[in-house]
Amino acid sequence: VVTNCKNTVQGFKRFHGRMFSDPYIQSAKSNLVYDLAQMPSGSTGIKVMYMEEEKVFSIEQVTGMLLTKLKETAESALKKPVADCVISVPSYFTDTERRSVMDAAQIAGLNCLRLMNETTAVTLAYGIYKQDLPTPEEKPRIVVFVDLGHSGYQVSVCAFNKGKLKLLATAFDSELGGKDFDNILVNHFCEEFGKxxxxxxxxxxxALVRLYQESEKLKKLMSANSSDLPLNIECFMNDIDVSGKLN
Structure with a gap:
């Protein structure tokens, strides 16, 4: 990502099913190191160099590439072909975003049996094989799951009985994730280094990629320390070493 940042694509899950003119895409664009471009249909594409040529791939194609790679990895681990899959998506994904993910699965040659909300997937993973749950007649055990991911924040409340689970409530903030903390730190240091x-x-x-990496490390350190912590990057830009601090 540092040596070939223009051609390393990451964090594109939230671009599914959005038009290029979408305010979310326009505001995200300034924080990306790779380039977004408008597709003929008006949707969002990613501009990269592929086989020595400049190409614009749709978000579905890029996710399709990722799923193809996952399919190959799974096949080599299982030693047999993989055709069916279930894909989890954030609970706040709209119908358009979900369709876009289904299209990506089709591109990868996968038969997507269904899309499942991530909150439901987590509750299933937690409770489907659990032996110590109350019997169906007893009062259910209530569990709250909190997921603060890279791009979104999701909370769900679930009632468990043996062999049965019921999602009671879910809530989310799709604009609050680890990357949003990173963006705030990066913008702070961009301003400071500018002055x-x-x-x-x-x-x-x-330089922006390196600042993102260092800011993320600093964020993790700050979550465990309340004292002033340094951020130092050697030969950051134009052979200048930069330093800053934050608590």
Whole structure:
């Protein structure tokens, strides 16, 4: 991602089923190191160099590539072909976003039996084989699941009995994830380095990637320490070493 940042695509799950003109896409664009482009249909595409040529792939094609890779990995581990799958998506995904994921599965040659909400997948993984749950006649055990992921925040409340589970409620904030904390730190340091060293960080994708990586490390350190913590990057831009601190 540092040596070939323009051609390394990541964090594209939230671009499914969105038009290029969508305000979410337009605001996300400035924080990306790779390029987004408009497809002829008006939807969002990703611009990369592929086989020495500049190409624009749809989000479905890119997710299709990812699913194809996962399919190959699974096949080599299981030593048999994989055709059927179930894919989990955030509970806040709209119908359009879900259709877009289904299309990606089709591109990868997978038969997607169904899409499942991530919140439901988590409750199933937790409770489907659990032996110590109350019997169907008894009062259910209530469990709350909190998932703060990279791009979204989801909470679900589930009632468990042996052999049965019932989702009582789900709530979410689709605009709050780990990447949003990273963005705030990155923008803070972009501003600080602009004043302190007269550097325009966002003009250099490679520097921006390195700042993202260091900010993420700093975020993890800050969650366990309340003292001032340093951020140092050598030869950051134009051979300048930069440093900052935050608590």
């Amino acid at each position: 302190k060293y007269k550097l325009d960080v966002k003009s250099k994708p490679r």
